[in-house]
Amino acid sequence: DTGVSQNPRHKITKRGQNVTFRCDPISEHNRLYWYRQTLGQGPEFLTYFQNEAQLEKSRLLSDRFSAERPKGSFSTLEIQRTEQGDSAMYLCASSLAGGQNEQFFGPGTRLTVL
Amino acid sequence: AQTVTQSQPEMSVQEAETVTLSCTYDTSENNYYLFWYKQPPSRQMILVIRQEAYKQQNATENRFSVNFQKAAKSFSLKISDSQLGDTAMYFCAFMKEGTYKYIFGTGTRLKVLA
Numbered sequence: 001d002t003g004v005s006q007n008p009r010h011k012i013t014k015r016g017q018n019v020t021f022r023c024d025p026i027s028e029h030n031r032l033y034w035y036r037q038t039l040g041q042g043p044e045f046l047t048y049f050q051n052e053a054q055l056e057k058s059r060l061l062s063d064r065f066s067a068e069r070p071k072g073s074f075s076t077l078e079i080q081r082t083e084q085g086d087s088a089m090y091l092c093a094s095s096l097a098g099g100q101n102e103q104f105f106g107p108g109t110r111l112t113v114l
Numbered sequence: 115a116q117t118v119t120q121s122q123p124e125m126s127v128q129e130a131e132t133v134t135l136s137c138t139y140d141t142s143e144n145n146y147y148l149f150w151y152k153q154p155p156s157r158q159m160i161l162v163i164r165q166e167a168y169k170q171q172n173a174t175e176n177r178f179s180v181n182f183q184k185a186a187k188s189f190s191l192k193i194s195d196s197q198l199g200d201t202a203m204y205f206c207a208f209m210k211e212g213t214y215k216y217i218f219g220t221g222t223r224l225k226v227l228a
Contacts, residue, residue: 003158004158031214033214033215035216040220040221041220041221042118042205042207042218042219042220042221043159043205043216043218044218045215045216045217048214048215055214056213056214056215058215091159095214100164101147101164101209101214102149102161102164103161103216104161105151105158105159105160106158107157107158108158
């Protein structure tokens with residue numbers, strides 16, 4: 001499968017715990033994005049990388065959230081001290097610089113904070 | 115700040131019929147892109163159609179076409195000959211030129227009835 005993959009697909013955690021999600025983009029894509037989607041809403045932008053550089057972060061990304069893309073390939077999104085309000089679907093997408101701005105989405109990681 | 119509004123939370127259409135999903139947006143930008151994404155149940159989002167704001171001609175992709183009214187800031191999606199596989203959430207999205215993040219609407223849940 002050459003699409004965007006995300007792991008885990010589902011994560012249930014207790015409030016206060018730390019969680020980490022992984023995204024593997026399409027191999028030749030140099031841009032990678034994270035979005036958050038809550039029930040009944042469209043995805044909201046969190047952050048994006050070009051290669052290993054994190055170029056933009058939304059104010060939605062509080063200091064409990066951190067994202068990395070250490071070698072310009074896969075990315076991780078960590079949430080520290082989870083809160084119930086963090087429960088959402090976390091979507092990763094990738095695109096090719098110079099492409100037609102189309103982003104290819106992964107299946108998402110559904111986080112439930114108890 | 116840009117906003118995207120989808121005023122139809124749910125719609126249904128009979129198989130083989132035509133349906134139009136509405137989307138309006140607010141921006142002061144002149145150069146931007148508009149997209150419709152489809153999110154089937156429990157599956158990842160895929161691009162349906164895109165439109166560059168500088169193009170007057172409406173985009174078409176097989177059974178999918180848009181009615182882009184730049185002055186009215188309207189971007190509706192028409193699905194002709196609806197098929198059961200068109201059942202999904204449909205999101206309208208805006209991207210300002212020179213940025214790489216989508217701004218999504220809240221989505222329209224479309225159900226195609228046999």
